Every structure is written in structure tokens, then in C-alpha cells.
Amino acid sequence: MKRLTVNLTEGRSYPIIIKEGALNEAKALLEEHLGKEGGGHRYFVITNKTIAKIYSGFLKGFENVIRIDDGEKFKNFKTFEYITGELLKAKIERKDCIIAFGGGVVGDMAGFAAASVLRGVDYVQIPTTLLSQVDSSVGGKTGFNHVCGKNLIGAFKQPKLVIIDPKTLDTLDIRQIKTGLGEVLKYAFIEKSTGCEEFNFFNRLKSLLNEVNGVNGGAKGNLYESLKNHWEEIIYTSVSMKASVVSKDECEKGLRAILNFGHTFGHAVEKITNYKKYTHGEAVAAGMVMAFQTALKRNLINENYFHDAVQLISNYGLISESMKNFNKEKMFDAMKSDKKVSHSKIKLVLPVKPLEVQLFDDTEAPLIKDSLL
Numbered sequence: 105m106k107r108l109t110v111n112l113t114e115g116r117s118y119p120i121i122i123k124e125g126a127l128n129e130a131k132a133l134l135e136e137h138l139g140k141e142g143g144g145h146r147y148f149v150i151t152n153k154t155i156a157k158i159y160s161g162f163l164k165g166f167e168n169v170i171r172i173d174d175g176e177k178f179k180n181f182k183t184f185e186y187i188t189g190e191l192l193k194a195k196i197e198r199k200d201c202i203i204a205f206g207g208g209v210v211g212d213m214a215g216f217a218a219a220s221v222l223r224g225v226d227y228v229q230i231p232t233t234l235l236s237q238v239d240s241s242v243g244g245k246t247g248f249n250h251v252c253g254k255n256l257i258g259a260f261k262q263p264k265l266v267i268i269d270p271k272t273l274d275t276l277d278i279r280q281i282k283t284g285l286g287e288v289l290k291y292a293f294i295e296k297s298t299g300c301e302e303f304n305f306f307n308r309l310k311s312l313l314n315e316v317n318g319v320n321g322g323a324k325g326n327l328y329e330s331l332k333n334h335w336e337e338i339i340y341t342s343v344s345m346k347a348s349v350v351s352k353d354e355c356e357k358g359l360r361a362i363l364n365f366g367h368t369f370g371h372a373v374e375k376i377t378n379y380k381k382y383t384h385g386e387a388v389a390a391g392m393v394m395a396f397q398t399a400l401k402r403n404l405i406n407e408n409y410f411h412d413a414v415q416l417i418s419n420y421g422l423i424s425e426s427m428k429n430f431n432k433e434k435m436f437d438a439m440k441s442d443k444k445v446s447h448s449k450i451k452l453v454l455p456v457k458p459l460e461v462q463l464f465d466d467t468e469a470p471l472i473k474d475s476l477l
Contacts, residue, residue, distance in 0.1 A: 254379075
């Protein structure tokens with residue numbers, strides 16, 4: 105078992121527990137950190153219908169379970185209205201606690217419901233996908249999408265506890281694993297900027313590929329099957345960097361912007377394809393390639409690092425032939441709707457040297473368009 109803490113002010117710090125089989129201990133962990141259900145409060149579990157079927161046995165241990173539809177297209181106001189309606193009909197009280205049990209959509213929606221209903225109740229994250237385990241379950245960003253763009257409605261609401269069980273990843277298909285790997289690789293490219301240089305994550309991810317491909321005596325095999333033996337390490341490393349950044353800049357006033365590496369481009373990919381063609385991680389992977397192309401054209405990085413980075417993304421199977429020839433005008437218009445736009449300037453997190461990134465708001469429109477896939 106591995107434990108981390110997101111260190112925040114005013115007594116709002118919270119633990120992250122990473123342990124294979126942690127789901128079997130969830131009730132005990134909740135009791136340890138929040139008190140026993142029935143002892144003055146109730147738990148309200150928010151999940152989706154797919155997860156509810158897979159983990160029906162686990163959910164039987166909770167009296168109040170709210171099931172929403174599965175998918176990014178349901179991350180909207182209608183779903184938020186349904187969740188809060190169910191909570192209010194069940195007479196939720198401020199001393200009660202919401203549990204987000206599922207992937208990133210569930211976590212974001214449940215977190216925003218917790219921030220909003222009765223002007224705020226506690227909530228816990230129990231993420232079940234790689235994407236949510238390495239990224240969205242930590243840091244307190246909550247909310248939903250709007251027709252004008254992704255995650256434009258939301259609030260910062262930190263959980264009281266995060267319980268991560270890598271065993272839940274056994275239920276995921278390869279595409280779901282890939283979407284999580286998009287965020288995993290992001291951490292490799294921003295490691296030095298997070299202040300967590302001790303992991304040498306970029307080289308570690310390359311060495312895992314070498315083990316699979318039989319390089320240096322490693323055993324050949326299937327990449328995604330082989331990664332199962334390393335999930336706890338990969339999740340711990342990724343979350344350590346996320347926690348470090350959030351502890352220093354909770355509400356994205358500066359440093360936390362580096363966590364958006366690849367996302368301004370990626371969110372535009374999602375928007376122009378109606379959130380249907382690519383998963384979030386796939387879009388972020390494409391976005392990182394475009395960010396590297398932008399940095400290369402601006403002479404922020406050299407060609408060697410550019411090729412090494414793009415090759416790593418490609419070797420993890422995150423770039424497909426379909427991720428090319430996007431409509432540049434539609435992409436650029438979508439990027440202008442990004443919530444980080446300020447004074448009509450598109451803000452981009454770009455690499456400046458190996459494993460380091462910076463935020464720029466001075467990239468000219470023609471250069472951005474020329475860097476699109």
C-alpha cells in the first residue's frame with residue numbers, strides 16, 4: 105500500500121490511498137477517515153450504470169446509490185440536475201457525504217454536486233479508471249461540459265479522501281487503458297516543472313517499453329498486459345506529481361496550469377468531434393503532439409527531444425492515422441473558447457527543454473494553425 109497527502113491550508117489536506125484490493129477495505133477506510141455511516145451521517149454513492157453492474161456486490165453495502173448514464177456526452181447540466189434532484193429527494197443533509205465511484209465523468213459530476221447541493225457537502229473519490237486514478241480524482245476540479253466548450257461550468261471542491269484500487273483496471277478494455285496512458289505520459293513530459301525530478305519518469309516509461317519489446321534481455325509480450333504488473337508504481341508516480349502541484353497552487357493561479365499540457369489542443373479535438381470520436385486521453389495525446397510541434401516551430405526545443413517525445417507517445421499506441429487533417433479553422437475556433445483564454449489570447453503550455461514546460465500566451469495564430477494535425 106502507498107499513501108500520499110495533498111497538503112492544503114486551513115485543515116483541508118487529504119490522504120490518497122493506493123492499494124490493490126483497497127475496494128474490499130473501502131468501508132473500513134471510510135470509517136477510519138470520516139466516521140461510521142449511521143453515526144451522524146449517511147453516504148450517497150454516485151456511479152454510472154456500467155460500473156453499477158460490474159460492482160453490484162460492492163454497492164449493496166450502501167443504502168443510497170444514484171446511477172447516471174455512462175459517457176462523456178452525459179457530462180452536462182441535465183445529468184447534474186438529475187443528481188442533485190435525487191440527493192434532495194433523499195433529504196441529504198450537510199453532515200452527509202457523497203462518494204464518487206467511477207471514472208472521470210462520475211468524479212467531476214459528483215464533485216460539482218457536492219460543491220453545490222446545500223452549498224456544499226463532503227465527498228470522497230473512489231476512481232475506477234486509469235484516467236481518473238492518475239489525474240481527475242485528485243485536485244478538486246469538478247464540473248461539466250457546455251455546448252460552448254469542455255468543463256466550462258464548474259468549481260474547485262477538494263475531496264476528503266481518495267481511495268485508489270489498481271485492481272479495478274482489470275475490467276477495462278485496451279482503449280480505456282490507452283486514454284489513461286495519455287495523462288500518464290503527460291506527467292513524464294512535465295516532471296521537472298512539478299518539482300518531482302526523483303522519478304525520472306520519462307526514462308522509466310521507455311524502459312517499460314524495452315522490457316516488453318525484449319530490449320536488453322527483457323521479455324517480449326503484450327504492452328498493456330505487461331503494464332498490469334506496474335500499475336501501482338505508475339499511479340503513485342503520476343499522483344505524486346499531481347499532488348505536488350496542487351499543494352503549491354490549488355486554484356490554478358500559476359503553476360497548476362502546467363497540468364493542462366496538451367489539453368488546450370486536446371479539448372478542441374474533443375469539441376469538433378462532438379466528444380464521440382476520441383476519448384479524452386486520445387485527444388490529449390494528439391494535443392501533446394501538437395504542443396511539441398508548436399514548441400519546435402518556436403525553437404523552444406530541439407529536434408532530438410521532439411522526436412524522442414513524439415516517438416514515446418506513438419510507441420504507447422496513442423496516435424492513430426485518423427488523428428490527422430483536422431479542420432484547422434474549426435480547431436482554432438474551438439481553442440478560442442477554452443476557459444483559459446485571457447484577453448482573447450490562447451494560452452498554451454509548451455515544452456521548453458526535456459521534461460520542462462512553461463505557459464505562453466504569445467503564440468501567433470498562424471503558427472498555432474500550422475502546428476495542428
